[in-house]
Amino acid sequence: MDSTDPEAVVWRNRALMLFDRVSVPVAVCDVYGAILLANPAMATECGTTPGRLRGREVLELFRPREAGQVERIAQALRLRHRSRYQVAVTWEGLGGARKYGELTADPVSDTVEETPALLVMLRVLGEREPDAPEAVRVAPVEARILALLAGGATTARAARETGLTTDGVSYHLRRLSARWGAANRTELVARAYALGVLASGVWPPAPASTAEE
Incomplete structure (x- = not known):
């Protein structure tokens, strides 16, 4: 549809109005x-x-x-x-x-x-808040699993790298998701970075030095 067509202009204006109103x-x-x-x-x-x-x-x-x-x-x-x-x-x-x-x-x-x-x-x-103290404590194995996930590892690979079963890895992920209210693994990794469990600015992803049992 030509952008100079009156009908096209009407639909463009409607789309922009909807765009502005989306929350x-x-x-x-x-x-x-x-x-x-x-x-x-x-x-x-x-x-x-x-x-x-x-x-x-x-x-x-x-x-x-x-x-x-x-x-x-x-x-x-x-x-x-x-x-x-x-x-x-x-x-x-x-x-x-x-x-x-x-x-x-x-x-x-x-x-x-x-x-x-x-x-x-x-x-x-x-x-x-920028200066709010965070008391985030995770087990070293949980920090390691999160680092592997941040690097794109599957559950099976995380299990091999940590010496756990796939069920063991899933258990830790469910535990962390419940604790942080994460809806999926992407959100779980995002929260791990935000809470300082994973070190920022490094590749491959790694646990922060403050991660402890």
């Missing part, structure tokens, strides 16, 4: 991560207005917990793969609270050959 933080970025369009919910998370977000780098606003994951996504996009990508991130919210969550990026374009834009949605998982 979930959403942005449209180019393939390099520069924000082209953001809704008010996304701007609120950044403490600004939608217009001021245009041109900003989404991964400068929302800091990835694991840099290697971003590079793998960038490589996949260069190869025009069209999977859904998820990145665990942290950012500074209103009032200086340190927040953590998950960015989900879906490549979108009119044709397969066209370089895709990225529809980016933010899932807010929680927050903690």
